[in-house]
Amino acid sequence: MEFERLFLTPKYEFYRFSLNYDDVAYLLITDNFNPAPPEFGTPFFDNTFEPNENQISVQCGVLRKLSENEDNYLQSFIEGLLGFKPSIDYIIDYFKIKRELEFDYPTEEGFKELLARINTLFSSNVIINDFSSFNNIIQK
Incomplete structure (x- = not known):
């Protein structure tokens, strides 16, 4: 499996994972800059959860059922x-998405379209004001 980081901001990182040129999963990592709420650890620690200094939200949108190797790769990544x-x-929140995220690369309008789709799919609020910096950010 291969990955591409499509953007990095102070709060968000977004990755695309593909296999044989077909998208398999998308990963949005959000730095919340705050401790996790007490209920975050309840499913794992009952009432003994003491949050660390910072919670990182990790959302993984998958296009199909992942093989064990693909899931292991994502978790290792x-x-x-x-x-x-x-x-x-942090914990990894997996959810199913119906189709690949397509966008008009490398135009500014294409990035705006991509961000709108990501914000809808991931219920996020990614904002990027200067799209000209993307020529330096997108990497494989």
Whole structure:
């Protein structure tokens, strides 16, 4: 599986994962800059959860059922990004999406369209004011 980081802002990172040129999953990582609420840990720790300094929201939109290897790859990728960061809490929230995110690359209107679709699918509020910097941000 291959990945591309499509954007990075102070609060958000967004990745596309593909296999044989077909999109498999999209990953939105959100830095909440606040501790997790107490109910965040309840399913895992009952009433003993003590939140760390920062909660990172990790949402993974998948286009189809992932194989065990694909799921392991995604989890390893996320752990590689977040595992070394001190004092954070995160879990991976998987959800199904119906179709690939297409956008007119590399135009400004294409990025605006992509952000609108991401904000709708992920119930997020990603805002990017200067799209000219994308020539330096998008990477494989």
